[in-house]
Amino acid sequence: MSISDVMIHINESLSEDARAALENTMRSVEGVISPRFNTGKAHLLMIAFDPKKTSMAALLEKTRAAGYTAQLVGM
Numbered sequence: 205m206s207i208s209d210v211m212i213h214i215n216e217s218l219s220e221d222a223r224a225a226l227e228n229t230m231r232s233v234e235g236v237i238s239p240r241f242n243t244g245k246a247h248l249l250m251i252a253f254d255p256k257k258t259s260m261a262a263l264l265e266k267t268r269a270a271g272y273t274a275q276l277v278g279m
Contacts, residue, residue, distance in 0.1 A: 207237060210260045211277040212249045212267055229270055233258055248277070 218226065223241045226249065230239035235257025242248045251263055260276055267274045 205254055206256065207252055208255045208260075210251050210253065210263055212251065212264060212274050213277050214247050214249060214267065215273040218246055218272075226267070226270055226272070230263065230266060233263065233266055236263070249274075 214226075218241075223246065227239045227241070230236050230249070230251055233253075235254040236251060237254065238252040240250055242250060249267070253263065264274060264276055
């Protein structure tokens, strides 16, 4: 299995509960291995995923579908 990482910047300020809920939402995407927010940087969501099962674009869209304004970092 190949593993890729993507970082998503979320414009809104998220509470701890909102961050946990979004991590759980991302875990439901097939191919997502590890979604996590960076400690001290509550706007940055790092996701390790299998690129054969999902894509950066799909992960960004899932974040936006959850109601957040977001963009890929470094793209």
